[in-house]
Amino acid sequence: MKYLKIDNNKGFYWDGNSYQEIDKINRESLLVLLNAAETNEFELDAYDESLLANKAHQVIYENIHSKFEQFLNDKDQFKTEVDTLYREAVSKYSADIQNENLDDIKDIESDDDEEDINPEDIPF
Amino acid sequence: MNIIVGGRSSGKTYLLNKLRDIFDTEEKSIKYIEQFDLVRDDEKKFNKRVEKDKSAIREAYLKEFRIAVESVTQIDRRATNHKLEKYVETLLDFASSEKLQDEYSKAVLFKETVYQIRRNQEEELERLLGAVALLLKDITYKGTINKYVSEDSLQNLFNDLTNQYKQILETRLKKEWVNELIKATRRHLESKTSSPKIDDSGIDFYQIKLERERVRRFNAIANSVKKEIEIKETEAFGKFKIRAIASPYTGAQGLHEESGKQISFTNAFTKYHSPIAFLEELKSIEGLEKSELYRYFCKVIYQVLNEYDKKVSGGEMAEFNLLKVLQDARQYEMLLVDEPESSFDNLFLKKNVNKAIKDISKDMPVIVVTHNNTVGMLMEPDYILYTQRKIIDGKDEYRVFSGSPGDKEFKTADGGETISSYDTLLDTLEAGQEAYSTRKELYDSFKKI
Numbered sequence: 001m002k003y004l005k006i007d008n009n010k011g012f013y014w015d016g017n018s019y020q021e022i023d024k025i026n027r028e029s030l031l032v033l034l035n036a037a038e039t040n041e042f043e044l045d046a047y048d049e050s051l052l053a054n055k056a057h058q059v060i061y062e063n064i065h066s067k068f069e070q071f072l073n074d075k076d077q078f079k080t081e082v083d084t085l086y087r088e089a090v091s092k093y094s095a096d097i098q099n100e101n102l103d104d105i106k107d108i109e110s111d112d113d114e115e116d117i118n119p120e121d122i123p124f
Numbered sequence: 125m126n127i128i129v130g131g132r133s134s135g136k137t138y139l140l141n142k143l144r145d146i147f148d149t150e151e152k153s154i155k156y157i158e159q160f161d162l163v164r165d166d167e168k169k170f171n172k173r174v175e176k177d178k179s180a181i182r183e184a185y186l187k188e189f190r191i192a193v194e195s196v197t198q199i200d201r202r203a204t205n206h207k208l209e210k211y212v213e214t215l216l217d218f219a220s221s222e223k224l225q226d227e228y229s230k231a232v233l234f235k236e237t238v239y240q241i242r243r244n245q246e247e248e249l250e251r252l253l254g255a256v257a258l259l260l261k262d263i264t265y266k267g268t269i270n271k272y273v274s275e276d277s278l279q280n281l282f283n284d285l286t287n288q289y290k291q292i293l294e295t296r297l298k299k300e301w302v303n304e305l306i307k308a309t310r311r312h313l314e315s316k317t318s319s320p321k322i323d324d325s326g327i328d329f330y331q332i333k334l335e336r337e338r339v340r341r342f343n344a345i346a347n348s349v350k351k352e353i354e355i356k357e358t359e360a361f362g363k364f365k366i367r368a369i370a371s372p373y374t375g376a377q378g379l380h381e382e383s384g385k386q387i388s389f390t391n392a393f394t395k396y397h398s399p400i401a402f403l404e405e406l407k408s409i410e411g412l413e414k415s416e417l418y419r420y421f422c423k424v425i426y427q428v429l430n431e432y433d434k435k436v437s438g439g440e441m442a443e444f445n446l447l448k449v450l451q452d453a454r455q456y457e458m459l460l461v462d463e464p465e466s467s468f469d470n471l472f473l474k475k476n477v478n479k480a481i482k483d484i485s486k487d488m489p490v491i492v493v494t495h496n497n498t499v500g501m502l503m504e505p506d507y508i509l510y511t512q513r514k515i516i517d518g519k520d521e522y523r524v525f526s527g528s529p530g531d532k533e534f535k536t537a538d539g540g541e542t543i544s545s546y547d548t549l550l551d552t553l554e555a556g557q558e559a560y561s562t563r564k565e566l567y568d569s570f571k572k573i
Contacts, residue, residue: 025216026212030208031336038333059218071330077242078334080244085338086188087192087424094348095341095345097345100340100341
């Protein structure tokens with residue numbers, strides 16, 4: 001499946017539910033792409049400046065694409081490294097890593113937002 | 125098997141301490157069971173004692189978890205999130221400000237990304253080369269090594285690995301050189317332009333993904349560690365065995381007790397259901413050692429069970445303590461015991477304490493201070509010491525008389541003074557001849573009824 005694609009002279013990314021124009025990308029959607037990046041279904045359209053009319057799309061697509069490309073080049077190495085991660089602990093405590101998702105982590109990440117201070121809330 | 129008897133404040137414990145000071149040397153180690161050491165515990169105290177004694181079971185159980193906690197504790201997810209946020213923000217900002225872009229910011233190198241350097245393969249090859257070099261260099265086992273792998277094969281393997289290593293090293297050095305060039309050029313271009321710049325320093329998707337995978341795996345591991353499970357049952361110890369059970373904490377109080385510090389865990393415990401969130405909370409608590417955070421995910425309780433697999437009673441706890449301390453004593457070369465009767469009733473003393481101490485005396489010298497007849501006489505000592513305190517001209521004078529069972533008299537070390545052994549033993553262990561006779565008559569009168 002294409003997680004980054006060029007279509008109709010525009011760049012798009014998959015946000016988990018649908019395709020969005022690349023200039024709408026944010027941290028959360030980058031994490032969605034990252035989560036899928038080591039799976040076999042993760043595919044990207046190569047960057048081709050001539051297929052992207054919008055200059056902003058060119059810059060964003062090229063930059064993000066290059067970073068994912070670097071990751072994909074090291075994907076096998078990544079999988080090997082992940083396989084050995086806390087291996088003794090996973091086996092000793094029979095940890096259910098297949099069914100562990102990152103929901104808890106999202107909880108924390110949204111906590112960060114709570115810490116953002118709205119200048120209007122400051123009473124002086 | 126020696127016993128020391130004597131009146132109150134006659135110097136029995138003093139003599140025992142002196143003996144310890146004399147014999148406790150680097151060459152000889154002494155086990156000294158002090159008075160009340162074996163005293164009957166209440167359940168809480170008993171559990172604490174067992175917990176302390178068996179903490180190695182918990183440490184062994186949590187060893188791998190501890191490594192994972194220490195590794196995940198290093199992760200600063202807020203910093204990573206901030207970097208990602210900044211990256212997306214500055215990328216979108218740069219892309220949308222095309223009008224602001226000039227010849228500097230339009231240069232390809234202005235938004236060029238650097239190579240991510242990974243040294244896993246290089247390090248793996250270094251380890252392999254080290255191992256092969258070891259096989260090549262070894263002289264002691266050269267014959268054995270070459271029996272299975274010829275010298276030529278090893279040398280060829282070493283050369284092949286070296287070539288691969290050189291290539292990887294060369295590629296990395298080239299990438300680093302290019303990275304430096306890109307960074308320097310970017311810095312230079314950024315200083316010339318008013319265009320916004322893309323802040324992608326430290327953005328390495330590989331590392332970010334690895335970090336998230338570490339967190340994900342840690343979560344799964346911690347959730348397993350929190351499950352109630354029997355982790356170990358020790359081998360039978362006398363009629364006892366110890367069962368260690370791991371279980372989750374049920375409230376902030378348990379965490380507080382585990383810390384042993386004046387720290388509130390009320391806030392942290394609200395996140396206990398989510399291991400990574402809980403860890404973040406623990407990290408933020410001042411006064412908690414980072415290396416100790418693994419202790420707050422699950423507690424380990426110990427149950428001492430009797431031969432029927434039931435929890436021990438009060439009397440059995442004392443028995444267990446005694447067996448434990450006497451087992452410990454076997455690692456020493458001499459045993460000193462001060463008034464074991466302080467901790468047990470006569471029946472238990474006769475049935476258990478005497479037997480256990482007597483058994484140990486077959487392997488090492490044992491000296492027991494007592495004024496209890498069950499211990500003093502029924503332990504059947506090989507040698508008896510009697511301590512005496514006398515006030516002569518207003519000054520305390522201490523003497524030690526001694527002798528073997530069957531001796532009519534006990535003598536001082538220089539043989540200068542003697543006392544009747546029969547009278548001495550009756551005085552110290554039975555409160556004198558009269559009390560001894562009265563007691564016997566009273567017992568007999570009950571028998572007649």
